Amino acid sequence: MASSLTDVTYNYRRICENIARAAESTGRTADDIIFLAATKTVEAPVINHAISLGLRYIGENRVQELLSKYDAYDLEHASLQFIGHLQTNKVRQIVGKVDLIQSVDSEKLAREISRCSEKRGITTDILLEVNIGREANKSGVMPELLPELLDQVKDLPAVKVRGLMAIPPICENAQENCKYFDNMRNLFLDIKGKNIDNIAMDILSMGMSDDYEEAIRCGANMIRVGSALFGKRYYPA
Ligand SMILES: *Cc1c(COP(=O)(O)O)cnc(C)c1O
Secondary structure, eight states: OBOOHHHHHHHHHHHHHHHHHHHHTTTOOGGGSEEEEEOTTOOHHHHHHHHHHTOOEEEESOHHHHHHHGGGSOTTSOEEEEOSOOOGGGHHHHBTTBSEEEEEOSHHHHHHHHHHHHHHTOOEEEEEEEOTTOOTTOOSBOGGGHHHHHHHHTTOTTEEEEEEEEOOOOOSSHHHHHHHHHHHHHHHHHHHHHTOTTEEEEEEEOOOTTTHHHHHHTTOSEEEESHHHHBOOOOOO
């Protein structure tokens, strides 16, 4: 069901409480966790309502949809990010409009983001997306190829790697989920410990509506929540 603004208000507050509780269980606070709302299929007035409640990060996953809503977002109060699969030929349409591209999984894509950013005289922050469940037909770089990708992108002039992102397989239980989240945290800490030039490793983006508390307990410092905030999505047939 699509939600009313009252539902969104209620959901927003409840999620913030859950974030705080999960963060505190790991010796952190809600301020240490970036709560990004995944806004696909959600109309701008509803997104802006969430921003009026205090939401500070929003993420779209389709270029066309982002562009169609772009002028309507309240971007004075929120940061817009790209979280979906990105085709190289669409990069130039979003560079300069988004603060972070979370879904970079190839040198070719990173190179194009750098090229378009350089042209505009800016640097674009990116996350590298990892296919942590090694699933066929899923985007993200395979974990064992991550070092190679890091090496390929670290010297690009106009992108800055800020961390890692993952969409783990749908799991039957929390324990199984944690295995993927733990693997991500280990990769993240491992790379961070290497102190590679131009690689920041300060953002670990994982956890969605059904598992964001679990993800936080496993070390995520950015979660991407859609349906728990806005209600279940209707996809056009
Ligand atoms: C839709 C989406 C989410 C949020 O999914 P929910 O299960 O609705 O919370 C998170 N990340 C990405 C990349 C998405 O496309």
